[in-house]
Amino acid sequence: MKKILAGFAAGLVFGIGLTIAQMTNPAKVLAFLDLFGDWDPSLAFVMGGAVVVTFVGFRLLRARTAPVCDSAMQWPTATAIDARLIGGAALFGLGWGLVGLCPGPAIAALGIAPQRTILFVAWMVIGMSLVRWFVERRAVTAAA
Amino acid sequence: MENFTPGSALVGGAVIGLSAVLLMALLGRLAGISGIVRGLIGPAPGEAGWRAAFLAGLVAGPILWGAVGGAVPPVELTAGPWVLAAGGFLVGVGTAIGGGCTSGHGVCGLARLSPRSLVATLIFMAVGIAAVFVTRHVIGG
Numbered sequence: 001m002k003k004i005l006a007g008f009a010a011g012l013v014f015g016i017g018l019t020i021a022q023m024t025n026p027a028k029v030l031a032f033l034d035l036f037g038d039w040d041p042s043l044a045f046v047m048g049g050a051v052v053v054t055f056v057g058f059r060l061l062r063a064r065t066a067p068v069c070d071s072a073m074q075w076p077t078a079t080a081i082d083a084r085l086i087g088g089a090a091l092f093g094l095g096w097g098l099v100g101l102c103p104g105p106a107i108a109a110l111g112i113a114p115q116r117t118i119l120f121v122a123w124m125v126i127g128m129s130l131v132r133w134f135v136e137r138r139a140v141t142a143a144a
Numbered sequence: 145m146e147n148f149t150p151g152s153a154l155v156g157g158a159v160i161g162l163s164a165v166l167l168m169a170l171l172g173r174l175a176g177i178s179g180i181v182r183g184l185i186g187p188a189p190g191e192a193g194w195r196a197a198f199l200a201g202l203v204a205g206p207i208l209w210g211a212v213g214g215a216v217p218p219v220e221l222t223a224g225p226w227v228l229a230a231g232g233f234l235v236g237v238g239t240a241i242g243g244g245c246t247s248g249h250g251v252c253g254l255a256r257l258s259p260r261s262l263v264a265t266l267i268f269m270a271v272g273i274a275a276v277f278v279t280r281h282v283i284g285g
Binding site for chain 2: 003004005006008011012013014015016017018019021022025026027028031033034035036037040041042043044045047048049050054055057058060061064066068069071073074075076078079080081084085086087088089090091092093094095096098099102103104106107108109110111112116119120121122124125126127129130131132135
């Protein structure tokens with residue numbers, strides 16, 4: 001129950017942050033990516049504010065061996081800069097640029113205009129599931 | 145740059161950072177939204193609950209913010225249903241293969257000074273900018 005409440009609280013704060021920053025509005029995101037049009041640098045300030053706070057917070061948490069509600073700090077371990085990273089990031093960037101939604105804002109926007117964003121979220125989950133069941137299963141089979 | 149909103153962008157960004165710190169402090173997990181969703185697809189034991197709760201909180205965030213009198217911006221989508229579906233699919237496949245999105249690579253990865261995340265962020269930004277350039281100024285021009 002503690003883990004559920006902690007997860008909900010963190011998600012709630014994330015959703016409020018996205019809303020304040022107006023990142024739940026795809027037009028705002030596309031205006032940032034429209035470097036050669038009527039450019040709106042706001043998204044860079046959102047990332048700047050988020051990175052600074054996260055940088056300081058993560059520094060403070062670095063020495064901890066366990067989080068408050070669980071047994072282990074699960075810091076990412078991947079460091080590879082390979083074709084998967086580059087290809088994946090490029091495909092993501094293409095979808096992001098076509099619509100103006102990335103995973104966080106797309107899900108938060110379900111709380112504002114679900115009928116407009118559910119199609120995007122549904123296809124996002126289908127895409128993730130396909131990679132999970134086909135690419136990752138094949139990788140496991142190949143490694144075995 | 146008439147729509148530039150640096151103040152709310154910085155405050156909102158800081159709140160997003162606060163959430164990332166909160167999730168790491170409470171559960172020891174990285175606030176990468178695509179990763180949190182992916183962990184719900186065929187979840188490992190004990191992983192489904194907090195992930196579903198986080199996503200429920202993410203949806204509830206703008207609702208609560210509006211309920212306490214905060215400004216909730218509209219969701220202005222210009223993409224039609226086909227582009228919306230294709231975009232969602234690309235974002236799903238791309239984040240699954242590339243191991244993260246704007247939050248996992250962009251916010252948390254850069255805050256961890258991860259070269260891997262810096263490369264990912266530069267690439268999805270560049271491709272996103274290129275996609276908007278083509279759709280707005282080449283095809284749509």
